[in-house]
Amino acid sequence: MEGNAIGVLAIVFLFFFLLCGMPVPIVLAVVGLASIWLVRDNPAVAFRTLKVAATGTIDKFDFGVVPLFVLMGLLTNIAGIGRDAYKVAAWWTRHLLGGLGVATVVANAIFAAVTGISIASAAIFSRVAVPQMTAHGYTSRFAAGTVAGSSILGMLIPPSLLLIIFAFVTESSVGRLFVAAAVPGLLLAVLFCITIILLARFAPGWVGSSTLPDDLEKETLSSSLRLLLPIAILVLVVLGGIYLGWFTPTQAGAVGAFAALILALIRRSLTWSNFKEVLTETGQISVAVLFLIIGASVFSRALVMTSLPMDLVRSATEMQLGFWAIVCLFVGIVIVMGMFLDSTSIIVITVPLVQPLIVSLGSGVIGPEVMIWFGILTIVAVEMGLLTPPFGIAAFVVKAAIGDKVSLGDVYLGALPYLFAMLLLILILMAFPPLVTAVL
Template sequence: MHAVTRLRLSSGLTRLYDAAIAGLAAAATCWILVLMGLICADVVGLKLFASPIYGVIELTEKSIVPVVFLQLAYAARTGRITRIDFLYAPIARVSPTSARLLDVLFAGTGLAILGILSSFLLTDFRHALESGAYFGTMTIFSAPIWPFTLATLIGAAALAVEFLRQLGVAAMAAVSPDLRRQTAPRELIVFALALAAFGLAVTALIGADLDPVTLGVLSIVFLFAFLMSGMPVPIVLSLVGLGAIWLVRDNPAVAFRTLKVAATGTIDKFDFGVVPLFVLMGLLTNVADIGRDAYKVAAWWTRRLLGGLGVATVVANAIFAAVTGISIASAAIFSRVAVPQMTAHGYSARFAAGTVAGSSILGMLIPPSLLLIIFAFVTDSSVGRLFVAAAIPGILLAGLFCITIVLLARFIPGWVGDATSNDDLEPETFASSMRLLFPIAVLVSVVLGGIYLGWFTPTQAGAVGAFAALVLALVRRKLTWRNFKEILTETGQISVSVLFLIIGASVFSRALVMTSLPMDLVRGATEMELGFWAIVTLFVGIVIVMGMFLDSTSIIVITVPLVQPLITSLGGGIIGPDVVIWFGILTIVAVEMGLLTPPFGIAAFVVKAALGNQVSLGDVYLGALPYLAAMLVLIGLLIAFPALVTVVL
């Protein structure tokens, strides 16, 4: 009886805990919607009545940090914090006990870092409350700081509690009788030896008098070791950054203060509001069936071409990419829309699935693009200029994809399949096509036109675009209360996974600067007379390989801060003052190849998940190979003709 009572109590507490962290996340995502409305009202007031709403920018800046932290516990609970399972998954299969012990290590590390951060946030909250600190300008707009500090503290503490929960679950699993019976003594011995070796290495580092550059190199080694082990990426970045700062400055207090400054002072800028707003816009356009309409029009007008439905998929993806910056959304939509149409007309499932996966990456190159926004934040570049610079390469890549399909259909027809006539497609006139594409044209004009013409900042354009997409979904009667809640939840989870990575990357980047490793790399490359193009080629190759194991955002936040000083120093006289913008476009193309390469290949996974047993994962990867070749061609063109990027700047 007592056991049953304890079980019920435990189940009740779990439900209460889950409801609590889900409530925190829901409050944060609802606030994103409020910020969207305020920014739109501010834009209307300023542009139409020359009367802005005072305080919107300041309120947005103060809101971003708590919005992220309030969602972190729920993101960790649902597995949305980015991690790499490249080595962890095989370890879990071979030795479940070792995997559980790794989980204990990961959760304990996260608990320690969030515990330290929470203590600093508690001090900040007390100071803000006692001092009556406020932001804004008195008599115009002002608000107290303490509610925002309190919300951030609650979010950090909730994440610490979640890591504590994970620690307890992993520890109990590691010592459970069932797992002990499956565990061979050698597994525990190997794990204990590995842990001891790591402990000795750390002890040696603490005791050794190493120069900062050596510590910088060792930081990168430890970074990749932890990443491959399966530890959450933001925690890895924070842990290694803290360790490096501690050793370089020989003072843990400096490291801990850096953590607090990075957590609260990295993303508290109006520009970072663009991330959740563009994600919200993309998800709303998905619900509004814009992708389906684009494919319907493109399929009819390309029906006479060789591989016409494949070309239609690329064209529709390019159109859809102009209103959403998320490749994964494109992969999910066109897997359901384009693949059934292609296979019904005789195209092979491998070609159809590979075409959807390959063309989906256009969403991260054709502006507005989430990865371009992330690159801008990491390099302190202009989001607007990156959007402008990406237009020609994006269109060029779409054209290369279309040429690839036509060449395959002409010279390797067996790869494409036995395509039949497309005359049974629903006919379209010019007028009907324009009617279907009109909503897309409006969104593109509002978002990109507003940015290019200087009417909006990217964040304002994201808010206006999200509001327009919301109205469009309502007018088309595609938005229900259920899918609206799903959109808000997904907006928050995608945004927090990106912004938490940026916070972790900020800690690591500050550590790299303190080690002076980037500056020494610049000096070493200059002394060794390594050519600019050799460095660029090496970087592209490394990024493509990393794409096999890491997600796109992680690659950018890890590699770009290390390499950018080299590119800027050596490339200014070759590419010109816009070398960082050119480097950004090149980086995005190389990084996006990782979406199509095994074993990570997230776009391939999304297509496979959407199609179920219609196609194997291996066939998706094979079907995407020609598009990888086209992307390599684009990289070659961007290197050979940098003006493809810079001519419009």
């Protein structure tokens, strides 16, 4: 059997097994092993490739960035930083149309700067923001949808776990991806705030008969700065250290995790019980990511051996299929896949397949930083899957945290305007690539 035929069959069987509900890392590894076996007609080569993929991929100092940033994010959750951010944001936005909704977005953006996990944001603000909004006349659909929508900022605003995964899959620089994501992340937060204000102005029935919150604890400039000081310290230590070249991303993760630990101890919010839970959850998330990266490495090596990616590049060139057509097709496929698969799985499955196309066709359009730009675009498209049925993990987390006060369908419906805002951001990044590349 020819290499191209094996490559096509590998992709077909990959999606078939995934739709059957098999675990993603196992499917990637097994299909990759079988493909290498068929291409080389030697099982020993296939299993040797598995060994090389495992040791060559994760047996690196750089991989330590994953558990360290996960640990930092979970410790900041324990320290109550999310609640403080919402408290300050709610007071200063109380006079705006949809003020508490805007406060939720602002607080999520602040919290995202010290944690790279959207699920933590969704869980925290479901308990903090939704009761406040519904108590002041906002509809439960709008409140839940706003929390679900704004929680995905944690996967774009650095430090982000998905950006780290993309860096490992494409062998890109984690630090450069963090730098490139700053402007798009803030722009998405601004688009969310504008969406809320427009909804409150032109669709008040969707938002609800919101009243001015007069029961909020009064904040002054000094009290707000005091509450936000721990967040500012963490951001300065982690992102400032990376941007200024003081730390590598892995070293910054270690310093940030230690700073978050000290902060949790100072606030007396860390106990032996929840500390053990944090360590256990950190291990579970890190190991899950590890297996996905190993499986993706095996599968991508198998595709290279089949010569399918290179032949796709040649075919696209011969067909005169433009760079932008390929990007639009990729974004559409990723959004559809987001309805059925988690974000990490989508990245490790799709990105290795299109990377050669993007590099060969995009270098002349975007420039040498095309993979960094493509990484930011990919993360935004992948994030949309967190809000789309039937998988939409962010919607599930919000529903689980709120309980019977809102239906899962209403959470999805409430998040719909934010999907349009994310689609608008994708179009903006495609129209103005320097928004990503100019800072590099």
